[in-house]
Amino acid sequence: MIPLVYVEESVRNHPRTESILARHPRASVVPIERYGSIFNHSQQNFRLQKQRPALILANKHDHFVQPAPDAYGVGGDHNWYFSHMLNCLYDCRYCFLQGMYRSAHYLVFINFEDFLEDIDNKIEPGKQNWFFSGYDADSLALEPVTGFVANALPFFASRADAWLELRTKSTQVRELLGHEPLGNVVTAFSFTPEATWKATEHKVPSIEKRIQAMQQLAEHGWPVALRFDPLIEQAGFNDAYSELFEQIFSQVPESAIHSATIGPLRMPKQFHRTMESLYPEEPLFVSGLAQRNSMVSYPAAREAEMIDWATDELEKHLPSSKIFPNLPA
């Protein structure tokens, strides 16, 4: 339950605000001038806020759609990302959001139409234009609160050159199941092996439940995808990932899978420092990581080894044309 909703005065009377507030009748509503007076304000603690986040409803004014980082991509011509929401329902210990923001509150920009308009402006006809939505938040976990996907589906239904990736660890696929499947809307599920899920992905649904959600979508004709990004080091790394791949591919047909990406665990050193100071007891931040230039990651040789091995292993289940190892420069 969301106990508190901060609402920017500029969106207080927006129908989407009214609708969200109506679904949280017991929450205290606090009017605010700008979301910056709460979100990322100094002298807050992400770790403590994460234990009971509030919801912030705000208006985004610019920079709706941004060029995606170099390593983001699944073979399209143009890659963009957008964040109609910042922060996540889940609490993955490796997540860079912990290092990036001082606030753990869920910030939702409710002017969805402005995002869609900017997406429209970025589409180059005749090209495959990808729009990634799960960069700063889980794309589906808070769908029952935000309703973003419900708004976006009709938009993408009429734009064949625009491809939407919904990246998620959730099982919130009801909105998609109630809609005619769209070939250009891909729901990409992130996974790590069982031991890593248990140790680091707090509040994330089990692997099996996520596979079931994938199955449901696939059965309804929706393209699904796999994201092994980041790969997390663990004892018995190879066996653990082999088992995970087996578990997935024994239940989800290869034909339903649009793509799989593999990426390393990397974060700016300042983010790593912040995350380690938030959770000093967390072994993940110490285990095998090293600083390279301004980034913290596994040592280069080990990182390449992990990605090469995982790529080879995935090729036992998927054609190489569907596998995208993302090793940033």
Next chain:
Amino acid sequence: MIHFLVTFDAEARPLIDHFKLKRQHHERSFPVYFGEQHALIVSGAGKIAAAAATAHLHGLTGFQHQQVWINFGIAGHSTLPVGDTRLCHQIIDKHSKQVFYPQLVIKSPWPSERLFTLDEPDNSYADESLLDMEASSFFATANRYATAELVQVIKVVSDNAEAPINGIPTKQQIIELLAPQVEQLHNFSDSLQQLADQLQPDKRIGAAAEHYQQKLHFSFSQSESLQHLLQQWIALDAEISTDELCRIDAKSSRQLIEKLQQQIAAAGQPT
């Protein structure tokens, strides 16, 4: 340590009785009371007094950061019945227009409400909000010492438009208003303390660092590195004892840090 700031002696009384606090008679600047886990200061009325008292108490309890701070007391409200209690989610300094947001991350027994801090009493009750004369400066000051999740303001309505304030309520009236809330305040402050505990460094780090610092000389940055490395070692071996952390033999602080780095690198490899 849980720090309470109240404005009036009468607001302190239910807390003194409940937490069995003892007056610190040598303290002349403000009335101050200490218990084993609690400290209380009586600021007197107004923003300057509240800021000064908050800073004073911070010093008296050892300038510790990330501790719990609570401003508890009476306030006016235009419509809420006398005796109703509220946790403040927004504090607006009426004069400076500064706005503060205590972060509410634990379940509260009381609903939350906005509060205006005024420079002088106002009987107009124009705003549908709590009214006091201290909270904004209390929060602004305490939030320098503790994250906004640990600094809270709790007010009991003492007057409203139908029962306006005519001078300060009597001591007995204040005690009767606040005393019924103290049990819940106790539980609430304990929950805040549990949050604060999550931000305290592991005691083994301090003990082991002190052990090495008695034997070797460390520069400031070496001392920081030492503590960081001890913390990393504990992260990799949660059950490690302080004795084990102190077992490294080194001829210099530099050698110790190198050995700790090697130890952690070895321990951090997957097995």
